[in-house]
Amino acid sequence: MKVCKPIVLGFVFAYLFEPLNNFFEVRYEKIRIKNWKLKSGRTLAVFTTVILFFLAIVGIISLLVYTVTDQIRVANFDDLSVLTSSLIKTFNDFYNSVINKLADMNIQSQEITNYITSVATPILEYLKNTGTTTISSFGNLSSYITTFLFSLIISIYFMIDGRMIKVYLKKVGKALFNDRFNNKFSTFLADADYIFSGYVRGQMADAFVMMVLISLTLMIAGVKFAIIIGIFAGIGNLIPYCGPFIAYFSTAIVCLINGQYKELIIAVIALVIIQAIDGNVIQPKLLSKSIEIHPVIVIISLIFGSAIGGLMGMLLAVPVGALIKLLFVRFIDHRIQIKEQNNAETDDKDKKSL
Secondary structure (H helix, E strand, O other), X not given: OOOOHHHXXXXXXXXXXXXXXXXXHHHHHOOEEOOEEOOOHHHHHHHHHHHHHHHHXXXXXXXXXXXXXXXXXXXXXXXXXXXXXXXXXXXXXXXXXXXXXXXXXXXXXXXXXXXXXXXXXXXXXXXXXXXXHHHHHHHOHHHHHHHHHHHHHHHHXXXXXXXXXXXXXXXXXXXXXXXXHHHXXXXXXXXXXXXXXXHHHHHHHHHHHHHHHHHHHHHHHOOOOHXXXXXXXXXXXXXXXXXXXXXXXXXXXXXXXXXOHHHHHHHHHHHHHHHHHHHHHHHHHHOOHHHOOOHHHHHHHHHHHHHHHHHHHHHHHHHHHHHHHHHHHHHHHHHHHHHHHHHHHHHHHHHHHO
16 A cells, blocks of 8 residues: 555646646747757656745745744743743632532542543543544655655656646557446546536645735734644635635634634624635636535535545545536436436337327
8 A cells, every 4th residue: 555655646746737737838939049949848847847836845844934933932931931820820829619519518529530531541641642643644754745845746647647647548558448437437536526626726736825815814813823824724725624724723822822812803894704705706606506515415425424434535525516416317317317208118009109
């Protein structure tokens, strides 16, 4: 499975970059320089796309590093220490008051302690496992980078020779399978491409737009770590309903820790407006109409996608659900059409028999 991962990711990269490649290829094919003609704009278009991709990654990482270092540099750790001590003191006072009240009611505190221990144990175990997983992920960072680089190299070959590979696969299908199967499979691939291109590419464009809008809005509102919140909220926007949750929750935590209560109110109001604009204007413009499925189906798809494939399953849950919906609707329409034809033939036979 690990051997196939770079190939699968390479295909995914090639598929996602295809619109950019086509855009640059058309432009490069029109270029004519004196005493030099561009033989094929495809290769140059592919390398332009890859360079832009690298620049985007470097830019995002640079923004994250700059924001974190800048906020740490200007942070007032004395205020943060005082706030932390105050929160701990408040929690201890609350705990002691509850224990005293229970003692007055002749309820042994040992029972409460046992109950708290039974509740806290799985929570602490979960936090421990999460920390272990995070540390092991950092330990495997070199493996992730290697997989990413190999995937990118494979995707370059896919992008350059993709049309030739597609023609050859059609030739193989024609040789191995009958025309009926090839026609049905071609229709299925066309539907899948229509759904996935309409959703995945549109959702990525929407995530980038929201990344910029949320970052700028929170910066104007004066919220600390605005760029970091915006970037992670934009990435979370790839999963329905996840982006807004990350934006609200992160903003609330950062503002409460830093005592920015006024900024919190302004930021929440601004985020509500942004999410409303995104849901009613930006997303409908960027996403294909084929993704118009009921919110209940979206939630069910996310649940099944999370159970089957984790994070990757959640990313692909909605387009897969939309594809299943399209195939089901087409199947139902086909069955109804067949029944109507059979009924019409039966009526004609009855009329002739009379």
